Amino acid sequence: MRSRFFLRLLQRSLANRPGKWLTAILAVALGASLVCAALTLAVGMRAKMRQTLRAYGANILLVPGAGPGAGGGEPLLASMPEDVLGKLSELARGLPLQGYAPLLYAVAEIGPHRAALVGTWPDAMRRVNPGWRVDGGWILDRADDAGAILGASVARKLGLTVGASLPLMVQGRTRTFRVVGILSTGGSEDEQVLVTLRAAQEITGRAGQLSLIQVSALAADRGVEDVARALEAGLAGVEARTQLRLVMAEERLLARLSLLLGLIAGLVLVASGLGVAATMSASVLERTREIGLMKALGASRSRVGTLFLAEAGAIGFAGGLGGAAAGLLLAEAIARSVFGGGVPLTATPLLVSVAMGSAVAGLASLIPVRRAASIEPGVVLRGE
Amino acid sequence: MLPRLLWKSLRGRKSRIALASAAVAVAAALAAALLSVALDISEKVAVELRAFGANIVVVPKQDALEVEIGGLRYVTAAQAAYLAESDLPKLKTIFWGYNIVGFAPFLSAPVEVGTGKALLVGTWFDREVALPRGPRKFTFSTGNVREVASEETSFRTGLKAIAPYWRVQGRWVEDAANEAMIGGALAGRLGVSPGDRVSVQAEGTTRTFRIAGIVRTGGPEEDQIFVDLAAAQALLGLPGKVDRVQVSALVKPDDALAIRGRRNPQGLPPEEYERWYCSPYIDAIIYQIEEAIPAAKGKILRQVAEAEGAFLGRMTLTMILVAAVAIAAAGLGVMATMTTTVLERRQEIGLMKALGAEPRQIARQFLLEAGVCGLMGGAVGAAAGLGLARIIGTQVFGVPIAPNPVTVPFVLGLALLVALLGAALPTRRAARLDPVMTLRGG
Numbered sequence: 001m002r003s004r005f006f007l008r009l010l011q012r013s014l015a016n017r018p019g020k021w022l023t024a025i026l027a028v029a030l031g032a033s034l035v036c037a038a039l040t041l042a043v044g045m046r047a048k049m050r051q052t053l054r055a056y057g058a059n060i061l062l063v064p065g066a067g068p069g070a071g072g073g074e075p076l077l078a079s080m081p082e083d084v085l086g087k088l089s090e091l092a093r094g095l096p097l098q099g100y101a102p103l104l105y106a107v108a109e110i111g112p113h114r115a116a117l118v119g120t121w122p123d124a125m126r127r128v129n130p131g132w133r134v135d136g137g138w139i140l141d142r143a144d145d146a147g148a149i150l151g152a153s154v155a156r157k158l159g160l161t162v163g164a165s166l167p168l169m170v171q172g173r174t175r176t177f178r179v180v181g182i183l184s185t186g187g188s189e190d191e192q193v194l195v196t197l198r199a200a201q202e203i204t205g206r207a208g209q210l211s212l213i214q215v216s217a218l219a220a221d222r223g224v225e226d227v228a229r230a231l232e233a234g235l236a237g238v239e240a241r242t243q244l245r246l247v248m249a250e251e252r253l254l255a256r257l258s259l260l261l262g263l264i265a266g267l268v269l270v271a272s273g274l275g276v277a278a279t280m281s282a283s284v285l286e287r288t289r290e291i292g293l294m295k296a297l298g299a300s301r302s303r304v305g306t307l308f309l310a311e312a313g314a315i316g317f318a319g320g321l322g323g324a325a326a327g328l329l330l331a332e333a334i335a336r337s338v339f340g341g342g343v344p345l346t347a348t349p350l351l352v353s354v355a356m357g358s359a360v361a362g363l364a365s366l367i368p369v370r371r372a373a374s375i376e377p378g379v380v381l382r383g384e
Numbered sequence: 385m386l387p388r389l390l391w392k393s394l395r396g397r398k399s400r401i402a403l404a405s406a407a408v409a410v411a412a413a414l415a416a417a418l419l420s421v422a423l424d425i426s427e428k429v430a431v432e433l434r435a436f437g438a439n440i441v442v443v444p445k446q447d448a449l450e451v452e453i454g455g456l457r458y459v460t461a462a463q464a465a466y467l468a469e470s471d472l473p474k475l476k477t478i479f480w481g482y483n484i485v486g487f488a489p490f491l492s493a494p495v496e497v498g499t500g501k502a503l504l505v506g507t508w509f510d511r512e513v514a515l516p517r518g519p520r521k522f523t524f525s526t527g528n529v530r531e532v533a534s535e536e537t538s539f540r541t542g543l544k545a546i547a548p549y550w551r552v553q554g555r556w557v558e559d560a561a562n563e564a565m566i567g568g569a570l571a572g573r574l575g576v577s578p579g580d581r582v583s584v585q586a587e588g589t590t591r592t593f594r595i596a597g598i599v600r601t602g603g604p605e606e607d608q609i610f611v612d613l614a615a616a617q618a619l620l621g622l623p624g625k626v627d628r629v630q631v632s633a634l635v636k637p638d639d640a641l642a643i644r645g646r647r648n649p650q651g652l653p654p655e656e657y658e659r660w661y662c663s664p665y666i667d668a669i670i671y672q673i674e675e676a677i678p679a680a681k682g683k684i685l686r687q688v689a690e691a692e693g694a695f696l697g698r699m700t701l702t703m704i705l706v707a708a709v710a711i712a713a714a715g716l717g718v719m720a721t722m723t724t725t726v727l728e729r730r731q732e733i734g735l736m737k738a739l740g741a742e743p744r745q746i747a748r749q750f751l752l753e754a755g756v757c758g759l760m761g762g763a764v765g766a767a768a769g770l771g772l773a774r775i776i777g778t779q780v781f782g783v784p785i786a787p788n789p790v791t792v793p794f795v796l797g798l799a800l801l802v803a804l805l806g807a808a809l810p811t812r813r814a815a816r817l818d819p820v821m822t823l824r825g826g
Contacts, residue, residue, distance in 0.1 A: 037709065049695065185686050188452045191451070241602035246691070256429075
């Protein structure tokens, strides 16, 4: 009976003064939406940024482990058996690999010039390096043994364009390739000639051999090292080298980014909490007469206090929920304009913002509620 | 009459004015802090990005194609070309010399280390370089002369500055004449650890180095041995020569002008050329390096440069969007507070009207009050916001965020505007109400 009366009181209070409550709810919602957006971005951007950076090349190199194949550290002399690839394809199913490409290096002579020759799986190479710019076409088939991709510097130096024929000589053996495309990376690839792995193995007379394997692993945080260890454990005679330059710089930057967005979320939380506190105390001030009347009619201190806290809780919950939803949309919109794709929406920021909305509204109204509960009905009703 | 009314109103309603000003101040602090961070973040992240290591490599200009495999250059004796070590300080005298945060020269050749073959690399580990004094003048065909002051008289650089990602077991080389650092894979093959001695044999000369530290990078450095440049020059019989310089430069992400200038900067119209030259694009910095050292050719380490560009652009854009959204939200919050403050005083407005005040007079008084709140809150908030930005900068980047001259005027103006707007709407409505209705308490 009493609780039903209480609920009706609460409901009427909320229904009869929509403008007032709307302001408070709006204040909570604004804060909650920003907190939710900042948290969603702090969590989601790490994954997004990591994916973006994966466009710029392999982060793990598989090279022959110590032994006769290591070639004294010279990639030109290093070799490992091609069978590694079979085992790697089994391992890859259980690991977060974006792609991997085998490479075989040689020095080729093109007329009077010398250039580095790289045999690889062209399709896999593209998956490891999606950021590469190519003019013309790409070798589409791992078995297209006549196709060659020229580095931009080689093409310029030799005056060759797409469609031209390219005679290559390695250790006295000559073979003619057809230029399929021209690759411009700004890196050492500009001075290389890229052909299929089989063609390179045939022309160098190194059937069944590889120099190294480039691996692009899409692992979270310190996970790249774990992936490298897993690869090493699964592949005998192979050393997995984590490219610390990329991995460490990535981690350092991503940690800063998350910290920054986290701090902003905290700042917004404090600011919106203060705003809510101001709104709540204004609303209590305005209702002193009403409270006086309630107390004159026999409401106890705790009853008045509970009523106001319940109102604050309802405001906080409503504002938090609305704000969190808006915040997710905001985060989505920001991620879309920055990355051209949304961030994964997780439940945590949503729950955190709703909980925080209620908590902030409740906490912020504690002081005014205490003041309300200790109002003297006689004084207030007289009109002071 | 009006100033007295305003003064009385402000004094008599201290708590409400304080409340409204505080609301403005909190929002203004948020706006000022986020704006400062958003405006400065690009610079902070650019510095942070140097953790990727060098982004430019300078090599001797030569006609032949470079045969480089896994970081190793395969040159025939006839092709071998070198840069002069004495030219290196010139790197800091280019227009964007200030943005060159580090560089290290290299001279490398295959040698016998212990019982096997390895690549010997001579470099500067940590070196103090004396720089030419005096300001540098740059004249452009537009007639403009730009002068770059040079306060630096010396510059500390070397491998340590450009390779912050190196993981060193043991320590860096301190005694340049007798110590070496060795790549992890090579150390494994030779079975050596820090403190051990290795002998290096080249061109018939043998020298012994004590290993100071073992280097892990995952790159070609794993199979190399690093000694001081002078030691390598003596061993290889190439005094004063280097074959490559890695440069770490703070750069601005490429935009439309950078792309237009890339191929043929001199083909740009004079004004555009000057703007291109005076922007720290990576291509402009390389162009200036090639001007300063004519025997050199600069190459971009594209993987590093592009990953950086992607990171920098995206992080800056994110911060700007977050700041814009937060500032908009804070503005809305202030408007709501101001509206509430005016609505609360409807009875007072009724009384003023009943006593014969014109709606315009009422509006003026309320707007003045709101303006005072906006300015006071804005000033306090902007100051607090700059402080907050400093704290954020120190927490996140270890360096305080520099206050931007735009921030304070922008935040003050915004606070004033938002406070006035928030007060104007309800005041107009209240001033039009029938005083009888409001006074009765309706």
